[in-house]
Amino acid sequence: MSEVLLEMRHITKDFSGVKALDDVNLVVEKGEIHALCGENGAGKSTLMNVLSGVYPYGSYSGDIIYKGEECRFNNIRESEQKRIVIIHQELALIPLLTIAENIFIGNENLKFSNVIDWDTTQRKAMEVLASIGMHENVNHLVGALGMGKQQMIEIAKALAKDVELLILDEPTSALNEEESNMLLDLLLELKKKGITSIMISHKLNELARVADNITVIRDGRTIETIQRSNNEVIDENRIIKGMVGRELTNRYPERHATVGNVVFEVKDWTVFDQEEPTKKKLKNVSFNVCKGEVVGFAGLMGAGRTELAMSLFGHTYGVKSSGHIYKDGQEIKIPDVQSAIDHKIAYVPEDRKTYGLVLINDIKWNMTLASLNGRFSDKTIIKKDDEIHAAEEYRGRINIKAGSITQPVESLSGGNQQKVVLAKWMLSEPDVLILDEPTRGIDVGAKYEIYTIINQLAESGKAIIIISSEMPELLGICDRSYVLNAGEIAGELPKEAMTQEAIMKMIMDHTAKRGSLQ
Amino acid sequence: MSVEAVKVDDKQMKEHIKQLKQYGMIIALVLIYAIFAVLSDFKNVAPMNVNNLIMQNSYVIVLALGMLLCCLTGNVDLSVGSVVAFAGAISAILVVDYHVAIPIAFLAALLIGALVGIWQGFFISVLGVSPFIVSLANMLVFRGLALVVLKGQTKGPMPPEFTVVGAGYLPQIFTNIGGTKIELLSLIVGIVLSVFFVLMEIRSRRNKKKQGFVLPSMGATLFKLVLSIAIVNFFTVKLALYMGLPMVLLIVLVLIIIYSFITNNTVPGRQIYAVGGNRKAAALSGIKVDRVMFWIYTNMGLLAGLAGIILTARNASATPKAGDMFEMDAIAACYIGGTAVSGGVGTVTGAVVGALIMGVLNNGMSLLGWSVDIQRVVKGLVLLAAVAVDLYFKKKKNG
Structure with missing residues (x-):
């Protein structure tokens, strides 16, 4: 019925x-809103980066046919010349420049070949804003606008480039219900004007509302394209099934731990956002972990x-917080990281290179860093011999593949680096171990080894909390899972009830409930 | 089995190279000294000149020790030259104008240094102002204050009980051997230190063996021992032929030992490296980054106060222009000595050797009669070359 605008083969x-x-x-028709769906890491953003030239021609294989001709983009500029514009999840706006300046950044209105024509810039900026129904003063700073309006400015920026194919990567993830609705209405408006959009989103209800076609991607493969027929709303359960419906093979070692009493409990934990101190990042979060138990956070x-874990771990996130923390039934206060360590709580951070390791230093040095004040010093003098013994012991115990313990950690592979961070926190002899994305970016073999270490830790009576964006991983290794959504506990699932569908359903229901409350 | 053997050989080679690199700076220092010895008709190895070399460079070494800690966190302290002048001025005024007892004048100078450090540390840790800005501002503030308290004039002369710190000697035992006057204490100290080095090395090897650790190769150990014993005895013999052991040498040696120990063997030392290596990871490992920064700058202030005393003692007077550009000498010493500009890497030995390289250059060029202007050009180029060569090899290694 309609012509094909883009085909990725x-x-x-x-x-x-x-x-x-x-x-x-992927096949996108002219004038439609095409949605891309899939779990974190399924490959949606990668696909869009290939399309927009972020990954240049040659770094991938396959063909991109746009308007009937094959495209070989080497960078974003080349794709923008074809009027394909991508808006990334992290907005590319400069808060300290004005709206007009932002709209034309990298696309300036020039006179005398190199001088910015401010009159044209302002006039055109006002025209563009008016066309999407915004009436802001174009000389105001972008940083003063709310997230929703900033997202609209990004779209205005694209329109100023005469966009024909607009790619939006999770445009509503940072927006509230009202702002999201505004944005979705705008997309529908643009559609009427003949602009085609590709939209990545996790919010299935939104996709069901605006999308003409939904392509589901899982594990880097296209699973199916669901079409909207006769204005019927696309069934959300069908999308979920497509997103997560995979067979679980035995990629997780067995565990023989006995779950004991509650070791660590958090009640009514509320934390305010670091960037916007009036906004609650976490609202009345309560949970508990038992001895020998592995509890997941989906x-x-x-x-x-991550904010929950860091706010508990010595207030390393958030401005104000309230609530109660109990360890072995006693209420405790954790004002800083050292006191978290003293209370035998450990946190293995998400991004090991930025938060976990001092890359220029060696394995031994990194392993002992969190326990220097404890077992590796006597009246502030470091016990260097003990360091060597401990590092050698852990290198063998958790199988760190390195020539020697004096090798700098920057020369290790991701999996081995992760093991060094694990060893660092195992050496602090914690009772409660919080692991944030413990297997991100490491290969399947190393993942199995990490799971084995987690099992051993649980078997030795430690309480373990795992934050993971890979749902199969949570299903595979957790005894119980909490589902966190928008800073609130959306629900709790025992092992028997844990399925990817159930987790997704819980998130969707919770989002819908929040939406109806607002 | 042969494959195994090759692997071990390869590993040993790498160890050798690593150890040699450690001594690269010391070898460079010896070479520069030797070149100037030839150029200056061996004037720079004359006993009196060796003595001058130590006395002239003592305050730069003192400052470099404090500066090293700043540099390890990836920062610098630009105010030290001004603080040296200000602390020196206060001690001179107290002694000359108010006839305060000399130990109290010393304490006052140290206290002022420490207070300046606390003042800077407050802005850096509590308010989060960048150390570069804080110390740049205080460089102006304290240079100005030094001019104000001295009313732009030189204050002196200082009594001999004061000058002994910068220009005096440890107890001297002179004797005549074959017509040359020789100071015995220096010789004895040289021999005692040599024996001490040997004993320490034996102890360290024995301990490593007992713990089952890898022993460094015998060749490397011997090389290290011979080199250090030769350097020590070169100095003690030269000093014995002149006036004996300078008081500042003792002060500087004690400080070097203390700071080596702090950086190598203590928790606070390790924390400084961690803050410089990765601030975020350090914070998440329980290190109170702000507190570490505070103490580093307080310590720098204290050492600047000490350098102020030494300089005033050596010149027997305090001038408002004293300590001009000392901060640059101290920073250059750290970077020439292999401290990474981004922080996290650097040693006390490196900083001291860096300071000595600067000192030997200064001294050698003065003996050759080169003008101060040219000396600055050469020093600047040496700093640039040292850091560029270091980065070049690092890139080569990684690429």
Whole structure:
């Protein structure tokens, strides 16, 4: 019925051996809103980065046919010349420049070949804003606008480039219900004007509302394209099934731990956002972990899981917090990291290179850093011999593949670096171990080894909390899971009831409930 | 089995290279000294000049020790030259104008240094102002204050009980051997230190063996021992032929030992490296980053106060222009000595050797009669070359 605008054929892209995209096909018709769905890490953003030239031609295989001709983009500028514009999840606006300046950044109105024509810039900026129904003063700073309006400015920026194909990567993830609705209405308006959009989103209810076609991607492969027929709303359960419906193979070692009493309990934990101190990042979060138990925290990106862990771990996140923390039934206060360590709580951070390791230093040095004030010093003098013994012991125990314990950690592979961070916190002899994305970016073999270490820790009576965006991982290794959504506990699932569908359903229901409350 | 053997050989080679690199700076220092010895008709190895070399460079070494800690966190302290002048001025005024007892004048100078450090530390840790800005501002403030308290004039002369710190000697035992006057204490100290080095090395090897650790190769150990014993005895013999052991040498040696120990063997030392290596990871490992920064700058202030005393003692007077550009000498010493500009890497030995390289250059060029202007050009180029060569090899290693 309508013509094909874009066709991506057999796109395959790998990152040093790991396939992010594997023979993906995508067909977008002219004038439609096409949605891309899939779990975190399924390859949606990678696919869009291939399309917009972030990953240049040659770094992937497959063809991009746009308007009937094959495209080989080497960078974003080349795709923008074809009027394909991508808006990333992290907005590319400069808060300290005005709205007009932002709209035309990199696309300036010039006179005398190199001088900015401010009159034209302002006039055009006002025209563009008016066309999307915004009436802001174009000389105001972008930083003063709310997230919703900033997102609209990004779209205005794209319109100023005469966009024909607009790509939006999770445009509503940072917006509230009202702002999201405004944005979705705008997309529908643009559609009427003949602008085609590709939209990545986790919010299935939104997709069901605006999308004409939904392509589901899982593990770097296209699973199916669901079409909207005769204005019927697309069934959300069908999307969920497509997103998560995979067979679980035995990729997780067995555990023989006995679950004991509650060791660590948090009640009514509320934390205010670091960037916006009036906004609650976490609201009345309560949970507990038992001896020998592995408890998972599921949720979408931005749900507040890392913030929860860090706010508990010596207030390393958030401005104000309230609530109660109990350890072995006693209420405790954790004002700083050292007192968290003293209370035998450990946190293995999400991004090991930025938060976990001092890359220029060696394995031994990194392993003992968190326990220097404890077992590795006597009246502030470091017991260097003990350090060597401990490092050698852990290198063998958790199988760190390195020539020697004096090798700098920057020379290790991701999996081995992760093991060094694990060893660092095992050496602090914790009772409660919080692992934030413990297997991100490491290969399947190393993952199995990490799971084995987690099991051993649980078997030795430690309480373990795992934050992971990979749902199969949570299903595979957790005894119980909490689902966190928008800073609130959306629900709790025992092992028997844990399925990916159930977790997704819980998130969707919770989001819907919040939406109806507002 | 042969494969195994090759592997071990390869590993040993790497160890050798690593150890040699450790001594690269010391070897460079010896070479520069030797070149100037030839150029200056061996004037720079004359006993009196060796003595001058130590006395002239003592305050730069003192400052470099404090500056090293700042540099390890990836920062610098630009105010030290001004603080040296200000602390020196206060001690001189107290002694000359108010006839205060000399030990109290010393304490006052140290206290002022420490207070300046606390003042800077407050802005850096509590208010989060960048150390570069804080110390740049205080460089102006304290240079100005030094001019104010001295009313722009030189204050002196200082009594001999004061000058002994910068220009005096440890107890001297002179004797005549074959017509040359020789100071015995220096010789004895040289021999005692040599024996001490040997004993320490034996103890360290024995301990490593007992714990089952890898022993460094015998060749490397011997090389290290011979080198250190040769350097120590070169100095003690030269000093014995002149006036004996300078008081400042004792002060500087004690400080070097203390700071080596702090950086190598204590928790606070380790924390400084961690803050410089990765601030975020350090914070998440329980290190109170702000507190570490506070103490580093307080310590720098204290050492600047000490350098102020030494300088005033050596010149027997305090001038408002004293200590001009000392901060640059101290910073250069750290970077020439292999401290990473981004922080996290650097040693006390490196900083001291860096300071000595600067000192030997200064001294050698003065003996050759080169003008101060040219000396600055050469020193600047040496700093640039040292850091560029270091980065070049790092890139080569990684690339």
